[in-house]
Amino acid sequence: MSISKKFLAATVALPLIALLAGCASSGSGSTDAGDSTGNSDPVKIGVVGASDPYWETYKKAAAEEGITVDIVDFTDYAQPNPALTEGELDLNQFQHIVYLAQYNVSAGEDLTPIGATAIYPLGLYSTKYDDVADIPEGSTVAIPNDESNLARGLLVLQSAGLVELKDGGSIFATLDDIDESASKVKVTTLEASLTPTSLPDVAAAIINNDFVEDAGLTAADAIAQDDPSDPNALPYVNIFAARADDADNPTYAKLVEIYQTTQAVLDGVQEASGGTAVFLTTPVDDLRASLADVEADTAAHGG
CATH class of the missing domain: 3.40.190.10 (Periplasmic binding protein-like II)
Structure with a gap:
C-alpha cells in the first residue's frame, strides 16, 4: 500500500556532537541478555531524553521482571540508529516508522520494529x-x-x-x-x-x-x-527498534510489554509529553508491514 500524500506525522527524530558516556556495549544481541536466566549483561536502550523520570521507573519495572536495563542518552536523533547497527546498543526507542525507514534505506540496514509506544502531535x-x-x-x-x-x-x-x-x-x-x-x-x-x-x-x-x-x-x-488520531498516521507510531537478528528476542519483547503495561511508566510518559501521548499496542506485524511500505516508497523517491 502506497503512502497517502496527506500522511500526518508524530515524534519523536541531525548530527550528534558526541556520544555520551556509557555507550559501549557488549553488542552480543543474545536472546537472554540481561534477563532472568542469570546473564548479568544489561540490555542497552538508546533514547533521546534519558533525563525524563519515567526511564528510571521503567528500569525499576524491568528489574522486577529480572531484566537489567541501561538507558543510554543521546542529544539528538542522528546517532541511536547507527549505534544500534554497530552493536553499541541492543534496542533504541526514540523514532517513528518513517524515520526508521529513511535510515534503513539510506544506510542499507535492516533495523526492525519490535513494539509500539505512542504517537505524539507535532x-x-x-x-x-x-x-x-x-x-x-x-x-x-x-x-x-x-x-x-x-x-x-x-x-x-x-x-x-x-x-x-x-x-x-x-x-x-x-x-x-x-x-x-x-x-x-x-x-x-x-x-x-x-x-x-x-x-x-x-x-x-x-x-x-x-x-x-x-x-x-x-x-x-x-x-x-497535526492530528495523531488520523488512521493514516500508522507510519508515525513511535517504536522500539532492534537489529533484524533480534526481531523475535523474547527478552526484548518482554521489555516492550513492560513499557506498554506499566501504569507508572505510562503516567510518566504522559507527564513528560504534556498530556499529548496517544498510547498504542499496534501488532508488530502491522508495524513491520508499514515499515516495508514506507521503505519501498522511500526507495522509489530516491532514498
Whole structure:
C-alpha cells in the first residue's frame, strides 16, 4: 500500500556532537541478555531524553521482571540508529516508522520494529503570536531539518494555512515543494534541538515533542498541530527498534510489554509529553508491514 500524500506525522527524530558516556556495549544481541536466566549483561536502550523520570521507573519495572536495563542518552536523533547497527546498543526507542525507514534505506540496514509506544502531535509554537492568523505575511517560520520531520512540519504549516505545497505535499516534501507565490510565510530549517531557541528570531517554529518542555513550553502553547488520531498516521507510531537478528528476542519483547503495561511508566510518559501521548499496542506485524511500505516508497523517491 502506497503512502497517502496527506500522511500526518508524530515524534519523536541531525548530527550528534558526541556520544555520551556509557555507550559501549557488549553488542552480543543474545536472546537472554540481561534477563532472568542469570546473564548479568544489561540490555542497552538508546533514547533521546534519558533525563525524563519515567526511564528510571521503567528500569525499576524491568528489574522486577529480572531484566537489567541501561538507558543510554543521546542529544539528538542522528546517532541511536547507527549505534544500534554497530552493536553499541541492543534496542533504541526514540523514532517513528518513517524515520526508521529513511535510515534503513539510506544506510542499507535492516533495523526492525519490535513494539509500539505512542504517537505524539507535532506542534507549531510562537512567543510573539497567540494565533496562526496573527503571523504576518512574509515572516519566517523555522522547522526541523531532518527529512521525516521536515516534511511533517511542512504539512502542519500547510494545514495551518501558512504554506501551500505543490500537489498537496507528501511525507517526502522538501522546501522545494513550497509554492512560494501561494504561501504566506517563508520557511527555514534548523537542527531539531535548535528550533526552540530560534523563537525570538522567527515568527513561529515547529518544535519536536522531545524539546517542548526544555524550551519552557507546554503542548497547550501550540498554536497549530497535526492530528495523531488520523488512521493514516500508522507510519508515525513511535517504536522500539532492534537489529533484524533480534526481531523475535523474547527478552526484548518482554521489555516492550513492560513499557506498554506499566501504569507508572505510562503516567510518566504522559507527564513528560504534556498530556499529548496517544498510547498504542499496534501488532508488530502491522508495524513491520508499514515499515516495508514506507521503505519501498522511500526507495522509489530516491532514498
